Structures are given as structure tokens and as C-alpha cells.
Amino acid sequence: MSKKTIIIVIAAVLMVALGVGGYFYWSKKLKTNTGNGSEAAGPAEKLTESATKGVLPSIQTNPLENKPDINPADKANPYTNIKTNPF
DSSP, rough: HHHHHHHHHHHHHHHHHHHHHHHHHHHHHHHHHHHHHHHHHHHHHHHHHHTTTTTTTTOOOOOHHHHOOOHHHHHHOOOOOOOOOOO
């Protein structure tokens, strides 16, 4: 084997090793960060609840439930109850 081939093989092995090592490092780091995130969210949620308490209106009804019928196209067709031929 020539010197150039040996250098290419060593570089490829190092790249693969660095990729695998980086993957395990980042996956471990993400696991530790997500575990502590739930503890920090507690005070923020309490603050949001106390800030919006009694301020936001409750939306229980549909505002368009009793809307007027202003579409003239609904009344334009006198043939609404006619059976059509399926063939």
C-alpha cells in the first residue's frame, strides 16, 4: 500500500470515530438538558396564571350563532326540492 492510501484510510477512520463520538456526546447532552427544563417551567407557568387570572374573557358561545341570512343566492333558486336523474 502506498503512503497516500494509508493516509486516506486513517482520515476516514478518524472521521467515522469523530462522528460516532459526537453523536453520543450530543445525545447525552440533550438528555441532561431536557430533564432540567421541566423544573424551570414551573415558576413561569405560575406567573402566567397569576397575570391572566380574571383578565381573559371566557368564550363559551358562538358569536355567529344568530347571524342574519343576508345571502341572496339562497333565495334565488326556486327548484331546490327537485330530484335529479342519476343517469
